[in-house]
Amino acid sequence: MYSDKVMDHFENPRNVGEIENASGTGTVGNAKCGDIMRIYLDIDDDGIIQDCKFKTFGCGAAVATSSMATELVKGKSIQEAMKVTNKAVMEALDGLPPVKVHCSLLAEEAIHAALWDYAQKKGIEIEGLQPPKSDIHEGEEEEEY
Numbered sequence: 001m002y003s004d005k006v007m008d009h010f011e012n013p014r015n016v017g018e019i020e021n022a023s024g025t026g027t028v029g030n031a032k033c034g035d036i037m038r039i040y041l042d043i044d045d046d047g048i049i050q051d052c053k054f055k056t057f058g059c060g061a062a063v064a065t066s067s068m069a070t071e072l073v074k075g076k077s078i079q080e081a082m083k084v085t086n087k088a089v090m091e092a093l094d095g096l097p098p099v100k101v102h103c104s105l106l107a108e109e110a111i112h113a114a115l116w117d118y119a120q121k122k123g124i125e126i127e128g129l130q131p132p133k134s135d136i137h138e139g140e141e142e143e144e145y
């Protein structure tokens with residue numbers, strides 16, 4: 001059901017933890033499954049993401065996607081980090097089963113929320129960045145049963 005890469009990042013997640021005095025932190029949850037994700041970013045004066053850590057109270061797919069997402073944004077500029085979408089993370093993990101696609105949104109939204117926090121603190125605007133939603137389930141299409 002899961003690719004080798006997903007299993008690897010689930011069993012050995014990279015960048016778990018927190019960053020003290022982070023440049024930006026973002027927390028998002030999905031009220032539907034109850035999972036929560038927090039991302040910490042350390043951004044230097046040139047706008048480069050020097051470090052990124054995460055903590056999650058979430059399912060295995062959320063752990064694996066967050067682990068991969070932190071790897072993908074490290075060393076990147078803010079604009080490059082904006083391109084780390086859930087789709088890009090899933091591709092880097094060789095895919096996720098369809099029922100688990102929503103889990104990958106937690107990582108993307110948490111990174112955006114952390115970037116938003118950073119921009120607020122700095123008093124800057126990041127092109128294309130929307131205010132974070134605390135619950136990513138909000139606004140999702142109602143699923144039919």
Ligand code: FES
Binds near residue numbers: 030060104
């Ligand atoms: Fe909630 Fe995966 S089931 S994030």
